Amino acid sequence: MDGAASPGLVVQRLTFGWPGTRVCTDWSHAFAPGLTVVVAEDGAGKTTLLRLLAAELKPEAGQLTLPGCPAWPQPEAYRQQVFWCDPASDVHDLLSGHGYLQLRRRAHARWDDGVCDDVLAHLELTGHLAKPLHGLSAGMRRKLRMAAAFASGAPLTLLDMPFAALDRRSCAQVTELLQAASQADHRVVVATGYEPPDGVDGACVLNWP
Numbered sequence: 001m002d003g004a005a006s007p008g009l010v011v012q013r014l015t016f017g018w019p020g021t022r023v024c025t026d027w028s029h030a031f032a033p034g035l036t037v038v039v040a041e042d043g044a045g046k047t048t049l050l051r052l053l054a055a056e057l058k059p060e061a062g063q064l065t066l067p068g069c070p071a072w073p074q075p076e077a078y079r080q081q082v083f084w085c086d087p088a089s090d091v092h093d094l095l096s097g098h099g100y101l102q103l104r105r106r107a108h109a110r111w112d113d114g115v116c117d118d119v120l121a122h123l124e125l126t127g128h129l130a131k132p133l134h135g136l137s138a139g140m141r142r143k144l145r146m147a148a149a150f151a152s153g154a155p156l157t158l159l160d161m162p163f164a165a166l167d168r169r170s171c172a173q174v175t176e177l178l179q180a181a182s183q184a185d186h187r188v189v190v191a192t193g194y195e196p197p198d199g200v201d202g203a204c205v206l207n208w209p
Contacts, residue, residue, distance in 0.1 A: 007067055008032045008188045009053070009156055014062035016052055023048050024209060027062070031190060032204065035182035038192045040208040046192040047086070049208060050158045053190060054084035066155055083108065083154035085145045087161070090134070097129035097136070097144055101151075110153025119147040123173055138165040143174075150177060157181075159191040175199045 009031040016023045023045040040046050051057045055064060055075040064071040064078065071078040083104075085092075092100050105111045120126045123143040133141055142165055149157050162178065163171050175197060181189040182202035191197075196205050 009190075010065045011053070012063045012065070014052065014059050014064070016048070016057065016059045016062075018048075021045075023052075027209075029206070031188045033185050033188055035178055035184070035189045035191065035200065035203040036206055037196055037200075037203050038190060038206045038208045039195055040192070041194065044208055046208060047088075047160050050084065050160055050190065050192065051086070053156065054082050054158055055079050056084065080107075080109070081154060082156045082158065083149045083152040084158040085148070087142050087145060087164070093134040094132060096132050097125070100133060100144060101129070101148060104148040104152060108152040108154055112151050112153055115153075116147055116151035119150050119177065122176070123147060123170065139167065139170060142166065143170065146174065146177065150181075153187075155187055157187065157189045159189065161193060162191050163193065163197070172199075178203070 011027065011029045011031070014027045015025050038046055038049060048057065052059055053064060055071040055078050058072070066078060066081050069078050069081055092103070095103065101116065120129070123146070125140065125143055125147060128136060128140060133144070136144065142162070146159065146162060149159060162174050166174060178191065178197060178200045181187075182200055196203065
């Protein structure tokens with residue numbers, strides 16, 4: 001791709017906790033373009049970290065900055081640069097697959113219909129888009145959100161446990177998508193997992209916390 005690579009996402013002195021649980025204190029990190037996999041056990045705060053990076057949660061202190069776009073104190077412009085959809089959320093379950101993709105298309109200025117169609121076909125979802133999300137399996141819902149994520153063109157794309165609820169064939173398909181993400185030079189993709197994914201070369205691994 002022509003031009004200099006994006007500087008990525010810069011996290012400065014982030015502090016956040018739930019009552020009785022400290023998630024991070026004065027934590028700083030620079031996420032380079034490409035794929036970063038946040039590795040931790042259950043309950044370590046991986047999803048909370050993604051929600052913080054999405055500016056869905058407001059930290060007690062600290063700053064997030066995408067190129068030219070700080071998250072705080074006015075997060076709206078920052079959020080427009082981010083793809084994030086909590087896979088545990090049921091907020092869109094009454095939408096059809098087509099409806100969900102239309103919603104995401106309107107939210108992301110860099111949306112690419114060609115990428116969306118290719119990923120849907122790759123993940124074998126094209127024939128299921130008329131169904132409501134609540135009528136899809138957990139794995140299908142997760143794959144639909146991944147199709148939207150990669151099509152969004154968002155400078156910051158957040159994927160929580162992308163292999164969860166997937167069969168072996170689907171895991172192989174998602175591995176190919178993550179391998180492609182690891183080569184991106186103008187986009188930061190952050191995924192979570194219990195361990196670094198097999199078959200993905202070039203990903204940065206961030207052990208959390």
